Amino acid sequence: MERSLPGHFANSVWGPSVQTIVKINAGAISGSLRLSTVAIFLAAGLLVAATPERAEAQFYPWGWGNTAPWQQKPRRQRRAAPRYVEPTDEKPATALPKPTGPLVLVVSIGKQTVTVYDDGKVIAKSPISSGTASNPTPTGIFSILEKNRYHYSNLYGGAPMPFMQRVTNSGVAMHAGDLPGYPASHGCIRLPYSFARSLFGITDVGARVIITDEDPTPAEFNSPHLVAPLPPDNVVQNAAAPGASNMIGVSPATAGDGTRTRGMAAARRAAERDRLVSAITEAENAKTAAQNQAIAAAKAVQDGKDLIRKERGEEGRLAEAARKAAKAADQAADKFKDLTAKLAKVDVATLDAATLDKQKAEEETEETKMLDDADAAVAAKRVAETQSAKAKQAVADAGALEKARKVAAEDVRHAEEVLEGAKATLVAADALDARKDYPVSVFISRKTGRLIAKLGFVQVLDVPVTIAAADKPLGTHVLTATHFTDGEKALRWNSVTFKPSETAQYIRRKKRRHDDEAPVVAASHDADAAAALERIQMPKETAEQLAELMKPGSSFIISDYGLSRETSARTEFVVEPWRSRPDSAETRYY
Numbered sequence: 001m002e003r004s005l006p007g008h009f010a011n012s013v014w015g016p017s018v019q020t021i022v023k024i025n026a027g028a029i030s031g032s033l034r035l036s037t038v039a040i041f042l043a044a045g046l047l048v049a050a051t052p053e054r055a056e057a058q059f060y061p062w063g064w065g066n067t068a069p070w071q072q073k074p075r076r077q078r079r080a081a082p083r084y085v086e087p088t089d090e091k092p093a094t095a096l097p098k099p100t101g102p103l104v105l106v107v108s109i110g111k112q113t114v115t116v117y118d119d120g121k122v123i124a125k126s127p128i129s130s131g132t133a134s135n136p137t138p139t140g141i142f143s144i145l146e147k148n149r150y151h152y153s154n155l156y157g158g159a160p161m162p163f164m165q166r167v168t169n170s171g172v173a174m175h176a177g178d179l180p181g182y183p184a185s186h187g188c189i190r191l192p193y194s195f196a197r198s199l200f201g202i203t204d205v206g207a208r209v210i211i212t213d214e215d216p217t218p219a220e221f222n223s224p225h226l227v228a229p230l231p232p233d234n235v236v237q238n239a240a241a242p243g244a245s246n247m248i249g250v251s252p253a254t255a256g257d258g259t260r261t262r263g264m265a266a267a268r269r270a271a272e273r274d275r276l277v278s279a280i281t282e283a284e285n286a287k288t289a290a291q292n293q294a295i296a297a298a299k300a301v302q303d304g305k306d307l308i309r310k311e312r313g314e315e316g317r318l319a320e321a322a323r324k325a326a327k328a329a330d331q332a333a334d335k336f337k338d339l340t341a342k343l344a345k346v347d348v349a350t351l352d353a354a355t356l357d358k359q360k361a362e363e364e365t366e367e368t369k370m371l372d373d374a375d376a377a378v379a380a381k382r383v384a385e386t387q388s389a390k391a392k393q394a395v396a397d398a399g400a401l402e403k404a405r406k407v408a409a410e411d412v413r414h415a416e417e418v419l420e421g422a423k424a425t426l427v428a429a430d431a432l433d434a435r436k437d438y439p440v441s442v443f444i445s446r447k448t449g450r451l452i453a454k455l456g457f458v459q460v461l462d463v464p465v466t467i468a469a470a471d472k473p474l475g476t477h478v479l480t481a482t483h484f485t486d487g488e489k490a491l492r493w494n495s496v497t498f499k500p501s502e503t504a505q506y507i508r509r510k511k512r513r514h515d516d517e518a519p520v521v522a523a524s525h526d527a528d529a530a531a532a533l534e535r536i537q538m539p540k541e542t543a544e545q546l547a548e549l550m551k552p553g554s555s556f557i558i559s560d561y562g563l564s565r566e567t568s569a570r571t572e573f574v575v576e577p578w579r580s581r582p583d584s585a586e587t588r589y590y
Contacts, residue, residue, distance in 0.1 A: 096124050096198045101482040102439070102553040103207045104496065107174075107189055108215035109137060112182070114174070114189065116199065119482045120218045120494040126195040129179045131187035138187070140564065140576035141478060141498060141557060142167040142209045145457075147200065151175065161188070163196040167209050168566045168574070174199075174209075206456070206572060208555065210478065214499055221479060221495035225533040227543055229550035231489045233263035265548040269433060276426040283422045287415035294408035301405045304398035311391040318387045322380035329373035336370040339363060432460045439481070439553030440546060443573040444536060446474050447520055447562040447580075451538055453546065457572060463542050468535040475527025476577060479556040491550060495529045498559075498577070516564050519582035523560060532558050 101119035108115070109130050116124040131137035144165050151164035153171075161175040167189075176197070177190030184190070189211075191199065210216070343359055351359075435455040443452045446467055453461035467474070476498040481491040536558070557573050564576040 092194045094124075094198075096202050099123075099202055102480055102555075103203060104218055104478075104480060104494075105174075105203075105207065105209045106216060106218075106496070107137075107209065107211040108213070109139065109183075109211065110213045111215050113215065114191065115215070115217075117218050117494075120220060124195070124199070126192055126199075127179055127181075129177065129181075129185055129190040130183045131185050132183050135186045137183075137185070137189060137211060138168065138172060138576055139211045139213060139578055140574065141476070141559075142211065142566075142574055143572040144203055144205050144207045144209060145169070145571045147203070147205060149200070162193070163191075163200040165200065165203060167211075169568055169571065170566065208478065208480065208572075210496060210498065212498060216496050216499065218480070218494040218496045221493045221529060223493075223530045223533050225530075225536070226479070226491075226493060226556075227546045227550055228490055229484070229488070230260055230262045230265055230547050231487070233261045260544075260547075262548070269429070269548075273426070273429055273433075276422060276429060280419065280422045280426060283415065283419035287412065287419050290408065290411040290415040294405070294412050297401065297405040297408040301398065301401045304394065304401045308391065308394045308398055311387065311394045315384070315387045315391045318380070318384040322377065322384040325373070325377040325380035329370070329377040332366070332370040332373040336363075336366040339366050428460065431458060435460070436549060439551055439555070440549035441555050441557070441572055442546065443557045443563065443575075444538075444559070445562050446470060446560045447518075451542065452563075452573070453549075454572060455549070457570060459569075461542065461545070463539055465539075466537040468537070473521055473523035473527065473560045474532040474535065474558055475523035475529070476559040476561065476575060477527070477529035477532060477557070479529060479558070481550065481552050481554040483552045491552065491554070497527060497529060498575075499525050499527075514565050514579075516562055516576065516579045518562075518580060520561050520577075520580040522577065522581070529558065 096116070097118075099118045104117040106115045106117065107113075107128065107130070112128050112130065114126050114128050115122055144167060146164075146166040148164045148166075149162070151161040151173075153159040153161055161173060161177070164173045164175040166173040172187050172189070174189040174191055174196070176193040177185065177188070179190055179192060340363065343363060346359070348356060432455065435458060438456040440460075441454045443454075444450075444465060445452075449464055449467060449470065451461065451463050451465045452459060478496045478498065479493050480495075481493050483492055484490070485492050557575060559575050559577075561575055561577050561580050564574040564579060566574040566576065
């Protein structure tokens with residue numbers, strides 16, 4: 001019996017050839033029907049690939065009936081982000097002058113303006129467009145942390161953000177954009193294109209940006225409680241002269257360091273570094289000695305354990321010997337007792353002399369053996385007791401050795417901590433020395449009671465401070481040193497007092513989840529920076545260290561609030577008072 005191919009094989013141009021090839025006997029295929037069927041289809045596929053004629057239905061590796069060769073689908077091309085086109089009807093902005101001191105940018109949400117201050121003087125002012133009510137621009141104290149001439153938003157479909165100057169890690173930035181005359185952005189600060197380009201050219205990363213609902217103006221500021229810079233090397237500062245120790249919390253009577261100069265401070269830093277290097281060497285030696293002591297203590301503990309095993313083994317052996325000796329003594333006593341009882345029943349009158357002598361000798365022998373076994377049992381017991389005492393003493397000695405080992409291990413841990421601390425101190429000192437030419441930024445928080453200092457975004461200090469009447473608000477103030485005065489023996493300062501809005505409305509937050517959301521009572525609008533400085537007392541060592549770092553561009557931020565979650569290793573200090581406003585009917589959170 002022959003089996004025919006399916007119709008679509010038989011009707012094709014190569015059907016007869018395939019039929020000739022696959023004619024088979026039904027009896028021969030009965031045991032391997034499935035395997036032969038697979039072979040048929042494979043053969044058909046090979047014939048298809050080798051046949052030049054077209055067919056109505058052909059088999060391809062990717063399916064039946066598709067006569068066109070398989071081709072990979074082209075990859076979807078990424079859509080190019082739209083480029084921002086500079087408006088042609090915009091009035092060109094006047095080129096901004098090169099700054100002579102640190103810049104401070106004040107963004108007023110209420111007035112929809114940005115004002116650029118150089119050395120406390122206005123050098124530019126421009127309209128802006130801030131965030132809408134549903135995407136408000138956060139208010140607070142920020143700094144420029146990144147600049148990018150060509151930037152596209154990764155949050156809003158690649159929207160162009162030319163001349164982008166980022167102020168928060170979460171995406172708020174100043175950039176060129178459309179200004180419809182009212183808040184219209186997703187939270188960024190839009191600037192006119194020509195002004196954004198001019199501003200981009202004069203700012204540096206780290207420039208201070210103050211965003212507020214009002215429009216505060218930097219004012220010249222002076223206080224005897226400001227940290228004064230060290231004078232140059234060619235100036236000898238009189239300790240009794242006014243301003244010789246203008247350090248927060250350090251009075252002229254207690255400063256005792258009025259003659260220090262920058263060169264002296266540098267020499268002291270070098271000597272301190274040498275001391276730290278020596279301290280590290282001493283700590284390493286102490287650690288090595290502690291480790292050796294710990295190794296010896298561990299070996300002594302192991303030897304003590306070995307001795308315990310040995311003494312306890314001997315104790316068991318001697319205890320067993322004493323038990324056997326006592327048993328032998330008991331048996332000898334019983335045997336002698338039985339012998340004497342037996343002899344007591346014998347009528348000596350019936351015995352001859354030889355028999356009596358034999359019984360007497362036997363009795364004496366058993367008595368002697370009984371006495372000897374009793375003495376041996378007593379001696380064995382005494383030896384066993386002595387060995388038991390030795391085993392107990394070995395256990396006690398091992399306990400003392402274990403305590404000594406723990407003390408040695410604790411000494412090693414302490415030595416490691418001292419060494420790591422010495423190394424960390426040296427690293428911190430080197431980091432501070434490497435960045436000593438950067439202006440220092442200082443943040444003092446009433447909320448945390450701490451002072452933190454950064455040099456070029458790198459934290460170099462974090463110490464506690466004492467704040468008089470700590471339950472009363474200080475206000476939030478930004479003090480900026482603009483330039484040297486009096487032969488570089490002093491600095492000129494200006495101040496900006498941040499005044500949170502009392503009428504801003506935000507969406508209520510259901511649950512506080514961050515430290516910067518803990519409620520803080522805000523200061524009144526008459527908060528004064530000079531009064532705040534008078535209440536702050538920092539450690540003398542900290543004030544002296546800051547005096548070495550003070551230069552134009554240095555700043556103090558004094559605030560009732562803590563640092564915002566936006567503060568990171570790539571930012572300066574970020575303060576956002578709106579996050580810490582207490583719940584009330586008038587004020588809500590976003």
